[in-house]
Amino acid sequence: MELRDLDNAAAFCELVGAPHLLTYLGLTEEVDPAEARAKLKSRRKFMQGMQANPKYRREALFLIKHFSSLSTVLEDGPAYLRDVRRRTESEHLPVLEMTVRGVLAGGGLGAQQEAYLRHNALSLGVSEETFREVLERIADEMQISLEGDPLSHAPSSQDLYKLLGVDPRATPVEVVDAYGHRIAELQPGDPERERLALAKEVLSNEESRRHYDLTTARTGPPARTRETVRPTQPRLEAPGGVSRLELLGDPVRTLSLRADPAEATIQLRNGGTGSMGGRAEADVPWLIVTPDQLDPSAAEQQILVRLDRGALTDEATAGVVTIETERGERASVVFELQRGPTAGNVIGLLAFMLLIFLFVAGLVLQM
Known part of the structure; x- marks a missing residue:
């Protein structure tokens, strides 16, 4: 060969x-x-x-x-498949490396984040061995320990969107422009320049940006994703108070295509004392978000997410709803589609089974 x-x-x-x-x-x-x-x-x-x-x-x-x-x-099947995997890895390693760097920029790596990065790597065709090598090499370069909980010491400024000062919906061109403006403000040798370059690489690449968004959406602070929901009540706002966005419930949800209607609710809480205005938006056309604006005076509020079957494509697997406050705080929820047999499939199967039954019954009668 x-x-x-x-x-x-x-x-x-x-x-x-x-x-x-x-x-x-x-x-x-x-x-x-x-x-x-x-x-x-x-x-x-x-x-x-x-x-x-x-x-x-x-x-x-x-x-x-x-x-x-x-x-x-x-x-020689094994040798051929090794070559296939090598070629696949070499194609996707840049995306994996940028995604890992983006996540580690938060100051560390939790078990849930590592599990999701591993899942992404394997889905890209990157082997477990290569994934570990990339993860450990980049962590060593960034002088970040892979032990412990990153949420306890991750600086909020390491959010890549905030680092560049761009909206989560910014286009790649806007990301590059923002990078140019930010880099011009810094002196040569400033360590911030490396972090800005990382943010530009991750957010200007469509695939690495999608992995980064999904990873951060799946790994929000437990205190904001596992709390018991309290009854909604009006907020008595303190003068000059500051709001704090809290997402209640799982950051990863499932929408079943067999449900009618297929919908879910996102429960939000204002854990601060100030008003919390903002907006909610889906990154795919088949998720309808209602309302798309936050109630600034609510202590807690719900957002309804509904599946628009008319806009759904066969390739659709997951979508992300992002909530962003006027202060720039963000929380995201991933909605994964759970596909199953449609009503047409079931009716067709029943009709087929009925034909088989009638055919067998006819044979029995002829005997």
Whole structure:
């Protein structure tokens, strides 16, 4: 097996949208090499008759032209899969590194944050071993201990949005512009310049920014996510008081597509003494937030989050609702979709079962 064979296999999988050849052939990673090569040969025979079909033309031509290379890499499945993982990791390592740096900028790493970062790494195709190496290397570079609770000593200024002074909805261009303005205010050698560069890297990259937002949303302070909800009551505001946003309940919720209506409530508390105006906004069109403005005088208030089925896509998996006060405090709740059989699926299945029953009954009567 030569590098050229592995390159051809990688190019073909990118063309057909498959992670590797075994998935493309509908086989498991433990399959016998002879069976895998036989399946590939059968697929080539099928594709020889599909060259005139526009849907399969590019796939067919590539498979026929580079069949020898593709067959060769299947001779040694473990070695081929190691190359696949290496290529996948090299593609996603920059995103993982930026996400880890963004989270560690908070001053440390809790167990829940580490678990979510690990989940992100594995979903990107990065191995556990590589994830640990990246995490420990970056923590060492930033002189941050991976032991203990980061929430007890994390400075609030390490929120990357606050660090750059941008809105959570800021575009990548606005993030870069904000970085330019902030960096111009600092002297060369100021350690703040490194933190600003980190914030710009994380927030100007769409994928690393999404991972950073989801990670911080999942790992809010326990005191703000596990408290017992008290009855809503008006707040007697003290002159010159300061508000404090508190999110009550889990920062990760589930919306079931089988529920009708599919909705959930977010309970907020003002733990301070001042008024707490602000807004609530979803990052996806299929989550409807009502109301989208906070009641400044309420001690506690609820926000209704409803699923808009008409705007839902097949690829949708999760959305984030972010609450931001006029003082710049933010809290986020992740809503994960729980898909299940639809009514149409159930009716279709029942109809199919009825046809089977009638068919069997007819056979019995004929006997």
